[in-house]
Amino acid sequence: GAGVSQSPRYKVAKRGQDVALRCDPISGHVSLFWYQQALGQGPEFLTYFQNEAQLDKSGLPSDRFFAERPEGSVSTLKIQRTQQEDSAVYLCASSPGQGPGEQYFGPGTRLTVT
Amino acid sequence: GENVEQHPSTLSVQEGDSAVIKCTYSDSASNYFPWYKQELGKRPQLIIDIRSNVGEKKDQRIAVTLNKTAKHFSLHITETQPEDSAVYFCAASVEDSSYKLIFGSGTRLLVRP
Numbered sequence: 001g002a003g004v005s006q007s008p009r010y011k012v013a014k015r016g017q018d019v020a021l022r023c024d025p026i027s028g029h030v031s032l033f034w035y036q037q038a039l040g041q042g043p044e045f046l047t048y049f050q051n052e053a054q055l056d057k058s059g060l061p062s063d064r065f066f067a068e069r070p071e072g073s074v075s076t077l078k079i080q081r082t083q084q085e086d087s088a089v090y091l092c093a094s095s096p097g098q099g100p101g102e103q104y105f106g107p108g109t110r111l112t113v114t
Numbered sequence: 115g116e117n118v119e120q121h122p123s124t125l126s127v128q129e130g131d132s133a134v135i136k137c138t139y140s141d142s143a144s145n146y147f148p149w150y151k152q153e154l155g156k157r158p159q160l161i162i163d164i165r166s167n168v169g170e171k172k173d174q175r176i177a178v179t180l181n182k183t184a185k186h187f188s189l190h191i192t193e194t195q196p197e198d199s200a201v202y203f204c205a206a207s208v209e210d211s212s213y214k215l216i217f218g219s220g221t222r223l224l225v226r227p
Contacts, residue, residue: 004157031212031213033212033214033215035215040220041219041220042120042203042205042217042218042219042220043158043203043215043217044217045212045214045215045216048211048212048214050212055211055212056210056211056212056214059214091157091158098213099213100145100146100165100207100209100213101146101213102148102160102163103148103160103215104160105150105157105158105159106157107156107157108157
């Protein structure tokens with residue numbers, strides 16, 4: 001079946017622009033996570049949704065970052081007024097239920113801020 | 115909060131040899147420990163995981179061991195093959211509202227043919 005998909009795969013933004021990154025999780029998956037992966041580093045948690053509820057946004061680095069999942073399926077991560085330090089790969093992951101278990105990752109969106 | 119340390123950062127082995135990657139974690143409440151393999155430019159993919167009520171798990175050439183008392187866990191790959199070359203990440207799942215994963219910094223494994 002279809003895995004987690006993300007779009008766009010690559011995004012170049014000028015400093016100060018707003019960007020929106022989309023995640024399509026596996027159909028029926030309750031949990032959805034966003035991670036940020038800097039070059040040569042492990043993924044770092046940004047935020048978590050259980051269905052449409054954003055239960056944890058402790059990893060969002062600033063109030064320029066905003067995420068939503070209004071209907072409990074597709075999610076969008078928005079970054080306002082992008083800065084060079086926002087350059088990274090943004091990974092989305094989903095899992096079938098709540099609680100610990102395998103997270104299925106998307107291919108990521110590579111964001112480059114110039 | 116949870117912190118996961120991983121070493122070595124790079125590991126080079128001859129094809130057929132074994133590879134061992136080690137991780138330690140800080141939060142004794144963590145109860146799920148997956149290992150992900152990430153090839154260059156690709157998504158992380160789960161290769162094996164272990165829960166805190168188990169000490170060891172094997173899947174063909176891959177095994178993971180967990181020592182809850184010492185708060186460390188290890189990945190063992192036997193009979194390594196060139197296609198095992200990739201970056202490997204350990205992670206720990208925090209028992210809070212999200213069960214988010216806290217990742218180690220990764221180990222770049224190179225298997226020399």
